[in-house]
Amino acid sequence: MSTVLTNITKNYDSEKAVLSDVNAEIQTGEFFVIVGPSGCGKSTLLRMIAGLTPISDGEIRINDKVVNGLPPKDRNLTMVFQSYALFPFLNVWDNVAFGLKARKSTSQAEIETRVNDALKMVNLETLKDRKPRELSGGQRQRVALARAVASDAKICLMDEPLSNLDAQLRIKMRQEIYALQRKLGLTLIYVTHDQVEAMTMADHIMVLHDSKVQQIGTPAEIYKYPANEFVASFFGVPPINILPAVKVSNGKVNVNNDFEVNIDQQVPTDNFKIGIRPNELVIEQTDELHANASVKSIEFLGDEKIVYAKMSNNDLEVAAVVASDADFKAYDTIKVSASDNVLLFNGDGVNITRNAEDVVNA
Structure with missing residues (x-):
């Protein structure tokens, strides 16, 4: 029934x-x-x-x-x-x-x-x-x-x-x-x-x-x-970071010309994007020479903070979730990187991450 x-x-x-x-x-x-x-x-x-x-x-x-x-x-x-x-x-x-x-x-x-x-x-x-x-x-x-x-x-x-x-x-x-x-x-x-x-x-x-x-x-x-x-952008607070990427070599892709991520699957040579949840984005303070982003604003939520940053290339904005005692402030120069736990989307916006298709179409 x-x-x-x-x-x-x-x-x-x-x-x-x-x-x-x-x-x-x-x-x-x-x-x-x-x-x-x-x-x-x-x-x-x-x-x-x-x-x-x-x-x-x-x-x-x-x-x-x-x-x-x-x-x-x-x-x-x-x-x-x-x-x-x-x-x-x-x-x-x-x-x-x-x-x-x-x-x-x-x-x-x-x-x-x-x-x-x-x-x-x-x-x-x-x-x-x-x-x-x-x-x-x-x-x-x-x-x-x-x-x-x-x-x-x-x-x-x-x-x-x-x-x-x-x-x-x-x-x-x-x-x-x-x-x-x-x-x-x-x-x-x-x-x-x-x-x-x-x-x-x-x-x-x-x-x-x-x-x-x-x-x-x-x-x-x-x-x-x-x-x-x-769907990826609609679910999650703050929303997932969607950034352009290009294949560098087997196992590595370049994200927004700012940092690299290891990918354990085949990806298109061009015209694809990477989705990184804010809790999978890693940020650390650094000098201007090694920075690839700067802090734009910070939201304090009690047990955590959301750091909003502007990437050096394309002025794209990203969000990262950090511990509440993390010492970041507006205009800090930072280095942004990511864990290997990312999502991949082709030029049409379809999720091409390994195993995702089987789950989505089940």
Whole structure:
């Protein structure tokens, strides 16, 4: 039993497709995250699964049943919106019960049991008589979650549900949503533009960009074996350093004409790039004669620092993560090098690092 998307395409009146040939299989009970930058079609895809937006081409199957023409109420799923979509004139209890009452097929006793159980699950029993305006952002989000839980649907869709919350509350709500999904065994399809949310919550991640699926994989696969430059740059804080490189000899490549890295595989003779994560970039202070970069700025993060530097050639900027007690300051002359743990991308931006292709295409 699963949710299967086959060649899903969405066109409006413009020539360019909003989504093109989206394929995925979402297993029952998994936490599946759709991530990508604003405007990439994430919410559109979610709304098509929900039945709120018609598809232009392709097929959606839920539990082995084609649902292309089914209205939302017949798809046995529930949705949590970014805006919470609460009724301001109803109290918490009635907001959670609204969908159950609208069905008219659920007894009053069952409604009360489901609503009370859902409110208990999200710790809102004591606030059941309050109106939405009397609640904090996190509490409103819990009401929306309780409504989804009370519906007893086995598939829950969430469209950027935490984007309106402050950073600390987002962390707390991430943990609560993840725990709730595991406890109930829900199939949860979750849309976000936040790569941290995706990495910390997902069983599998779909990366969308430029109307197409760039990669589907586990968080570890996405991070370690990104399909291309876009995926590599989207995941990781600070972002990966992408630098031009040329082959020097077997086993060595020259990076940006500034330093060399050992590579244990065949690489193109020209027109390729190297990706170096900031924690794999090595910097040390040196005199001007031996320097290949200078420090531009520094961010102190408590247990570590991020050093932003400008390379001598091409004025390219790079970021390196160093210990919090490392003594660097703006305008220091430094020598930049890297470990051998790097990624390689061809002229089209495709990851050509050894073993990456097997993982990406698995």
